[in-house]
Structures are given as structure tokens and as C-alpha cells.
Amino acid sequence: MTMKNNGTRATVAAICAAVVNRRGYSYVHDFTANSSRHVTIKVNDNKVDAYDYAASASIDGSVPGDLYHYGENTHIEMKISNNKVEGFHYGSSDFYEATVSGTSVEFYDFGTSNFYFYEVS
Structure with missing residues (x-):
């Protein structure tokens, strides 16, 4: 599985x-794939x-x-600047960039050259 996988992304x-808003979440809705995913995320x-x-x-x-993503056995780099997150997924050798606005996330995957849109709760 790589960042080209909708679930990982x-x-x-x-x-x-979660890291921009400094709080945990339990679900993420993928508007591009029209699906929701159950996650548990804690930030301390x-x-x-x-x-x-x-x-x-x-x-x-x-x-x-x-x-570190234990399911993919790969590292994911993440840097924060205000409401933007930039990083690199080592498993797919792809850069990504996310802009967080409240509970909405606009995610650009350089590996697919596409934007993806999410909502967390």
C-alpha cells in the first residue's frame, strides 16, 4: 500500500x-472517494x-x-507551518501537502498530481 491508496491518504x-488543531479525531470522510474511515488519533x-x-x-x-506506519512498514515525514503540513511518504517516494481549515483538509498528493478533500470528526 502506498499514498496512492485512498485509505492511507x-x-x-x-x-x-489532528496535529494542526492539536486534538484527536475518530473519523475521516473522503469526499473524493465518497467514503468514511474509522481512525483513532491522539496528539499529546x-x-x-x-x-x-x-x-x-x-x-x-x-x-x-x-x-511510522506499521501496516505499510514505512516512514512518513511531517512538518507543520501554521495550518499547512508538508511531508514525504517514504513507501511511495511521494511528497504531499495539506492545508487544514478547521475540520476540513485539502490534500495535494504530488505522486498522483491531484487534490483530495477530507472532513474529520
Whole structure:
């Protein structure tokens, strides 16, 4: 699985919202794929603990810095600047950029050259 996988991308977008808003979330809705995903995301200081139920995988680490996706066995880099998150998914060698506005996330995946839109709750 790579960032080209809608589920992985949705979960990373939800983590972006959580780190920008400094709070946890339980669901992410993918408007592009018209589907919802159950996740658990907790943010404490710069530490992220997340679980993607559909992938049965944990993702954790520090932001800014490096997260590890245990389901994909890969690292995900994440840097924050105000409401923007930039990063790199090492499994697919793709950069991404997310802009968070409240609970909405506009996500650009450089690997697919497309925008994706999400809402977290």
C-alpha cells in the first residue's frame, strides 16, 4: 500500500488535521472517494498515536519529524507551518501537502498530481 491508496491518504490527512488543531479525531470522510474511515488519533505535545481500523495498523511518532506506519512498514515525514503540513511518504517516494481549515483538509498528493478533500470528526 502506498499514498496512492485512498485509505492511507485519508488517514494521513486526518493526522494532519489532528496535529494542526492539536486534538484527536475518530473519523475521516473522503469526499473524493465518497467514503468514511474509522481512525483513532491522539496528539499529546508533539507525539502522535493513531490507529487505522480498516488497515488494522498503528501509526505513531513525533511531529514535526517522523511517523511510522506499521501496516505499510514505512516512514512518513511531517512538518507543520501554521495550518499547512508538508511531508514525504517514504513507501511511495511521494511528497504531499495539506492545508487544514478547521475540520476540513485539502490534500495535494504530488505522486498522483491531484487534490483530495477530507472532513474529520
